[in-house]
Amino acid sequence: MTKKSHHVVPSENGWCVKESGNSNPLFCSKTKVEATNVGRTISQSQHTELYLHNADGKIARKDSHGHDPYPPKDKK
Template sequence: MGKNQHVVPHNGKWGVKGAGNNRITKSAETQSDAMKIAKEIAKNQKSEMIVHRPNGQIREKNSYGNDPFPPKG
């Protein structure tokens, strides 16, 4: 399983950043465009995409990894 991908505000735009990385992997004009980029990376790495609000709060999470089915609990 690869690194989770975070969609975060970055210099007035939006960026995609791997968990634990200091640098932005890719930058985009809109949050929607950044989410598309993060989704592709997360699918390739079988990880999660975590979308943040402009204030840094987590807005949503989507998992593209090997989720157990049925879910526990």
């Protein structure tokens, strides 16, 4: 099962926040900053990963708002 995530992606008129598996945007804005702020709020409230994309569509950064263990478990 794939985990739900949110993405801030470029669009024709600016930037949009989309949910994984859904082609319709949840929110669109002319600025990346505003779309990122809304995307972060949505991601935090739903405990999902937030992916921030560059203007070319490639993932630039990822923020985790899930239930990550702290401190992280050692990988062996």
